[in-house]
Amino acid sequence: xxxxxxxxxxxxxxxxxxHDLIRKGxxxxxxxxxxxxxxxEAATAAEGVRQAGALQPDVVIMDLRLPDxxxxxxxRALRKSSASMGIVVLTMYAGDDQLFGALEAGASAFVxxxxxxxxxxxxxxxxxxxxxxxxxxxxxxAMKRRLAPSGPQLSPRESQVLRLxxxxxxxxxxAKQLFxxxxxxxxxxxxxxxxxxxxxxxxxxxxxxxxxxxxAPDAPKF
Amino acid sequence: xxxxxxxxxxxxxxxxxxHDLIRKGxxxxxxxxxxxxxxxEAATAAEGVRQAGALQPDVVIMDLRLPDxxxxxxxRALRKSSASMGIVVLTMYAGDDQLFGALEAGASAFVxxxxxxxxxxxxxxxxxxxxxxxxxxxxxxAMKRRLAPSGPQLSPRESQVLRLxxxxxxxxxxAKQLFxxxxxxxxxxxxxxxxxxxxxxxxxxxxxxxxxxxxAPDAPKF
DNA sequence: CCCGCCCGCATCCGCTCGCGGCAGCCGCCC
DNA sequence: GGGCGGCTGCCGCGAGCGGATGCGGGCGGG
Numbered sequence: 001x002x003x004x005x006x007x008x009x010x011x012x013x014x015x016x017x018x019h020d021l022i023r024k025g026x027x028x029x030x031x032x033x034x035x036x037x038x039x040x041e042a043a044t045a046a047e048g049v050r051q052a053g054a055l056q057p058d059v060v061i062m063d064l065r066l067p068d069x070x071x072x073x074x075x076r077a078l079r080k081s082s083a084s085m086g087i088v089v090l091t092m093y094a095g096d097d098q099l100f101g102a103l104e105a106g107a108s109a110f111v112x113x114x115x116x117x118x119x120x121x122x123x124x125x126x127x128x129x130x131x132x133x134x135x136x137x138x139x140x141x142a143m144k145r146r147l148a149p150s151g152p153q154l155s156p157r158e159s160q161v162l163r164l165x166x167x168x169x170x171x172x173x174x175a176k177q178l179f180x181x182x183x184x185x186x187x188x189x190x191x192x193x194x195x196x197x198x199x200x201x202x203x204x205x206x207x208x209x210x211x212x213x214x215x216a217p218d219a220p221k222f
Numbered sequence: 223x224x225x226x227x228x229x230x231x232x233x234x235x236x237x238x239x240x241h242d243l244i245r246k247g248x249x250x251x252x253x254x255x256x257x258x259x260x261x262x263e264a265a266t267a268a269e270g271v272r273q274a275g276a277l278q279p280d281v282v283i284m285d286l287r288l289p290d291x292x293x294x295x296x297x298r299a300l301r302k303s304s305a306s307m308g309i310v311v312l313t314m315y316a317g318d319d320q321l322f323g324a325l326e327a328g329a330s331a332f333v334x335x336x337x338x339x340x341x342x343x344x345x346x347x348x349x350x351x352x353x354x355x356x357x358x359x360x361x362x363x364a365m366k367r368r369l370a371p372s373g374p375q376l377s378p379r380e381s382q383v384l385r386l387x388x389x390x391x392x393x394x395x396x397a398k399q400l401f402x403x404x405x406x407x408x409x410x411x412x413x414x415x416x417x418x419x420x421x422x423x424x425x426x427x428x429x430x431x432x433x434x435x436x437x438a439p440d441a442p443k444f
Numbered sequence: 445c446c447c448g449c450c451c452g453c454a455t456c457c458g459c460t461c462g463c464g465g466c467a468g469c470c471g472c473c474c
Numbered sequence: 475g476g477g478c479g480g481c482t483g484c485c486g487c488g489a490g491c492g493g494a495t496g497c498g499g500g501c502g503g504g
Binding site: 114217 | 240241242243244245246247248249250251314335336337338339342387388389390391392420421422423424425427428429431432439
């Protein structure tokens with residue numbers, strides 16, 4: 001435990017979040033603690049990585065949802081450039097399955113934005129001292145979620161077929177796309193049905209969507 | 223324009239947002255301005271309405287996504303109890319179509335959380351003086367989005383058929399469910415394809431999902 | 445009043461789909 | 475080495491699907 005105060009050099013913090021309000025909230029929280037010094041703010045992943053390179057912060061507070069791409073990518077980049085940097089990942093949704101991704105990307109801690117501001121500071125404190133340490137609870141939960149249910153495993157071929165089915169392709173079309181005979185395409189489709197417990201295209205697509213095996217069409221809301 | 227400063231009595235502000243970080247950011251922003259005084263914070267819609275009744279704030283900052291229901295409901299309730307209260311609606315997503323809903327519910331302003339903190343304060347200032355005034359830009363955009371594209375209109379029967387298709391039902395099954403002949407079911411399906419520009423079930427389902435005509439299966443994320 | 449739309453029903457036709465069965469190839473594990 | 479499971483590939487069959495077209499009734503707006 002680094003319980004001893006650090007009078008000379010304070011822990012440098014970089015805030016990466018596209019919401020100005022959140023950044024200001026974080027800054028407010030950190031500035032109340034004399035251990036920390038907020039050395040920069042960034043609203044995008046790219047800007048965050050750039051500033052991290054320039055400012056060499058001890059801890060980065062990283063939002064996962066950023067306008068120019070995933071905060072996971074940025075986290076990966078940061079971890080690659082520095083193994084000792086503390087990276088606290090913030091996420092909007094508490095039950096986010098991206099926890100697992102954050103772990104893989106090399107985050108040091110994972111805090112939902114619903115948590116009180118103090119908790120972010122506490123996580124940052126912890127991350128500054130032991131940057132590669134998720135809490136046991138975090139790990140346990142992530143593992144439980146990933147390993148237990150793990151829907152049906154699709155072969156590469158089946159995944160391709162699934163995506164083509166989602167495009168409304170016919171058997172003939174799929175066969176052409178994959179350079180195989182129609183019979184083969186049909187076999188793949190049948191296997192797909194079997195694994196998904198579906199009896200036809202419609203059920204297969206809906207089930208695949210439900211299991212996250214297929215990218216949701218995600219309307220532009222108009 | 224109430225440009226004159228208010229030395230005696232300051233504008234009372236109530237913050238309603240389930241994220242502590244955001245609340246702290248807002249509080250920070252408002253406390254820098256001597257016109258305002260943050261008189262309360264609430265993390266839920268119910269608590270927000272309760273505090274609004276007790277504290278009688280001049281302006282309420284209201285998040286739309288709250289744990290115990292929509293901020294829209296709370297906004298409606300507040301507006302019902304007081305026509306003169308300023309209500310600034312905050313939302314996470316800039317292009318949120320809930321802008322329209324916020325307008326209907328009686329909000330005074332609409333600010334995305336990506337906006338700089340100052341803008342929220344500015345909106346609150348504006349809302350305090352003219353609580354029922356959306357900006358022209360807000361209105362124009364909401365109208366444009368609502369009236370212009372408005373995807374294909376499905377008849378009630380077609381919507382039913384669409385939902386049954388999503389369940390993987392066959393023509394015969396659909397006919398039985400709807401107590402009509404198979405011919406009729408087929409007719410509806412054909413009409414559906416026509417309206418959705420689809421040639422088969424798969425395309426119809428994906429298009430319907432993309433247009434928001436069909437509830438996404440939305441996995442429990444494990 | 446007529447026109448357009450939604451609903452319901454029907455027939456014909458050709459094509460596609462989904463199913464069952466079969467088999468070669470590869471990697472893994474005993 | 476031999477067995478086994480998964481991926482890939484192929485065939486034929488019957489049922490279901492999609493397209494085109496026609497008919498009628500009810501309801502609402504120009």
